[in-house]
Amino acid sequence: MSVSHFRKQSLLFLLTVLLLSLPFGFPQTAKAQEFDRMHYIYDDAHLLTSEEAVELQTLAADLGGQRETSFIILTLNGTDGKDIVQYVEDYYDDNAPGYDQPHGNTAILAIDMQERDIYLAGFKKAEQYLNDGRLDVIREEITPALSDGQYFQAFSQFLNISYEYMGQEPTSDSGGYTDYGSSGGYVGQNSYETGSDAENIFFQWWFQLISSLVVAGFVVTIMANRSGGRVTVNGQTYMDRNKSRVLSKYDNFTHQTVTRQRKPQNNSSSGGGGGITGGGHSHSGSRGKF
Amino acid sequence: MILHYKCPGCGSDMSFDAESGALSCQSCGRHENIENYPEELKSLRFSEDEANEYHCENCGAVLITDTETAATHCSFCGAGVVIADRLSGNLAPSKVIPFMISKEQATTAFQKWCRKGLLTPKGFMNGDRIKSMTGLYVPFWLYDLNSKVQVNATGTKVRTYTQGDYIYTETKYYDVFRDINLDYVKIPVDASEKMNDGLMDKLEPYPYDQLKDFKTPYLAGYLAEKYNYSHEELLPRAKDKISDYIESYIQSTLTGYHSIRIRDKQIDTKNQKSDYVLLPVWLVSYDYNHSNYIFAMNGQTGKVVGKPPISKGKVASWFSGIAVGTFFALKCVSYFMGGGF
Numbered sequence: 047m048s049v050s051h052f053r054k055q056s057l058l059f060l061l062t063v064l065l066l067s068l069p070f071g072f073p074q075t076a077k078a079q080e081f082d083r084m085h086y087i088y089d090d091a092h093l094l095t096s097e098e099a100v101e102l103q104t105l106a107a108d109l110g111g112q113r114e115t116s117f118i119i120l121t122l123n124g125t126d127g128k129d130i131v132q133y134v135e136d137y138y139d140d141n142a143p144g145y146d147q148p149h150g151n152t153a154i155l156a157i158d159m160q161e162r163d164i165y166l167a168g169f170k171k172a173e174q175y176l177n178d179g180r181l182d183v184i185r186e187e188i189t190p191a192l193s194d195g196q197y198f199q200a201f202s203q204f205l206n207i208s209y210e211y212m213g214q215e216p217t218s219d220s221g222g223y224t225d226y227g228s229s230g231g232y233v234g235q236n237s238y239e240t241g242s243d244a245e246n247i248f249f250q251w252w253f254q255l256i257s258s259l260v261v262a263g264f265v266v267t268i269m270a271n272r273s274g275g276r277v278t279v280n281g282q283t284y285m286d287r288n289k290s291r292v293l294s295k296y297d298n299f300t301h302q303t304v305t306r307q308r309k310p311q312n313n314s315s316s317g318g319g320g321g322i323t324g325g326g327h328s329h330s331g332s333r334g335k336f
Numbered sequence: 337m338i339l340h341y342k343c344p345g346c347g348s349d350m351s352f353d354a355e356s357g358a359l360s361c362q363s364c365g366r367h368e369n370i371e372n373y374p375e376e377l378k379s380l381r382f383s384e385d386e387a388n389e390y391h392c393e394n395c396g397a398v399l400i401t402d403t404e405t406a407a408t409h410c411s412f413c414g415a416g417v418v419i420a421d422r423l424s425g426n427l428a429p430s431k432v433i434p435f436m437i438s439k440e441q442a443t444t445a446f447q448k449w450c451r452k453g454l455l456t457p458k459g460f461m462n463g464d465r466i467k468s469m470t471g472l473y474v475p476f477w478l479y480d481l482n483s484k485v486q487v488n489a490t491g492t493k494v495r496t497y498t499q500g501d502y503i504y505t506e507t508k509y510y511d512v513f514r515d516i517n518l519d520y521v522k523i524p525v526d527a528s529e530k531m532n533d534g535l536m537d538k539l540e541p542y543p544y545d546q547l548k549d550f551k552t553p554y555l556a557g558y559l560a561e562k563y564n565y566s567h568e569e570l571l572p573r574a575k576d577k578i579s580d581y582i583e584s585y586i587q588s589t590l591t592g593y594h595s596i597r598i599r600d601k602q603i604d605t606k607n608q609k610s611d612y613v614l615l616p617v618w619l620v621s622y623d624y625n626h627s628n629y630i631f632a633m634n635g636q637t638g639k640v641v642g643k644p645p646i647s648k649g650k651v652a653s654w655f656s657g658i659a660v661g662t663f664f665a666l667k668c669v670s671y672f673m674g675g676g677f
């Protein structure tokens with residue numbers, strides 16, 4: 047019988063491992079596979095010459111590589127009847143862009159020529175680094191060029207400023223953007239020191255390892271303590287329900303205090319910050335007209 | 337078995353006068369009507385030639401059984417016992433829960449329990465090293481406790497709302513009072529010196545519907561440990577046992593607040609009644625790896641308690657299994673949250 051017990055135990059273990067490793071076997075959805083995650087410029091409204099498009103593609107790949115983020119530019123002629131925010135959210139859900147994985151770090155600049163809408167969105171790491179305030183700054187910075195029809199200039203500005211912001215932790219500086227100039231001259235912080243999602247402790251392997259050891263230690267300790275039997279009675283076991291009760295009580299309101307706090311600063315007039323996509327991805331955002 | 341009546345005036349024994357149908361005290365001459373004689377002064381005592389007391393010369397255990405049963409070995413250490421006394425005049429238990437599980441059933445149940453141990457060494461799991469299996473009546477005091485609780489507290493309810501450019505946090509303060517009556521009945525506290533208190537607590541609950549009026553024949557074939565502590569001595573432990581119950585009951589009446597701060601709490605617990613009872617326990621002495629392990633089994637429900645040996649190898653394999661599993665699970669979660677694998 048000890049053999050059968052041992053088998054049961056190892057079977058259980060094997061099953062657990064199998065179960066846990068299952069998700070890796072799932073094929074990615076067909077749609078996500080069609081999408082080329084190395085392609086960043088989608089000029090459906092034909093605003094760029096092919097040289098310009100190539101140059102922006104190169105710049106996006108270069109800057110994005112250093113920040114481990116997909117910088118995507120979409121130019122649209124109509125948004126299938128959707129609102130531009132909805133369009134961008136669906137775009138992220140359906141195409142699953144990201145630097146090193148589907149639904150990864152992504153910053154999207156979308157402009158719609160029909161409504162003359164502009165929307166910027168940041169996902170994952172870009173949601174934190176390109177928060178609503180920072181996206182507002184970028185949007186305000188590039189809107190004049192867009193209104194002038196200087197699309198190439200506006201798009202390269204977007205890439206450069208986003209790149210800069212992706213290199214600075216978003217502390218309390220949200221408004222404090224210094225002018226980085228509009229040309230491609232970005233300063234040389236040539237590598238991003240801590241790897242992707244450094245700020246989220248949950249993604250750190252050492253954190254995961256320590257948690258696993260703590261959980262295992264906890265469970266085994268409980269098992270060891272329970273091996274000797276445990277207390278299975280509680281207050282209900284011995285209480286005489288007929289006689290035990292609240293004899294009298296009161297809840298008298300005495301006084302109240304009210305404190306007030308200024309609401310966190312909203313986005314600028316045009317509004318439309320971040321949100322959550324239908325697929326459950328939260329993001330930052332900034333919308334406006336040009 | 338003899339009923340004893342203690343004189344409410346001087347404390348000596350009263351005797352029943354058949355002619356007058358009343359109780360009379362030899363020393364102070366007091367008379368009491370038997371109908372309205374207070375229950376708590378009545379006690380049951382062993383009569384002559386009814387029960388014997390044995391002493392273990394090795395561990396000092398004091399055991400009792402009926403005169404028909406010849407006790408030879410100590411239930412706790414297995415050493416020989418010597419007869420010490422006739423038990424006449426000693427306090428007898430008022431109630432008993434008889435053994436429900438026979439020795440054979442107890443042995444089978446114990447072996448089954450051994451097999452279930454997830455951390456016990458393989459050699460232990462066979463359950464074939466039972467050295468002895470002894471049915472023992474363990475002395476308990478069953479307390480009926482009444483607690484009067486009065487609690488004064490300050491509760492707060494918090495509400496936030498937005499108006500204009502501001503977020504307002506409104507905190508309402510309440511003066512809260514609760515007057516609670518709590519009755520806990522038959523709280524068992526073992527009056528045995530030999531039995532580990534923690535072990536005995538884990539054996540609960542006992543099916544109280546099986547409580548029978550004590551009669552000496554229930555002892556036939558079994559040993560009972562003689563009680564070592566009086567109900568006065570153990571009352572603090574009974575109160576301690578219900579203190580957590582009282583706390584959680586108080587908490588359950590203070591709901592609906594965001595925070596509650598208790599300013600004043602009065603708990604007055606009184607002993608309403610305490611009964612000397614015998615509860616059935618199978619003691620299993622088990623030999624493993626040259627060490628002796630003692631387990632206890634509830635003689636009515638079959639619940640087993642006691643510290644089995646722990647296999648280091650099994651602990652290690654469970655530990656690493658769970659750690660690896662959790663690590664993979666976390667990796668998966670982080671992967672789906674977009675943190676990379």
Ligand SMILES: [Zn+2]
Nearest residue numbers: 343346361364
């Ligand atoms: Zn008297």
Ligand SMILES: [Zn+2]
Nearest residue numbers: 392395410413
């Ligand atoms: Zn002994």
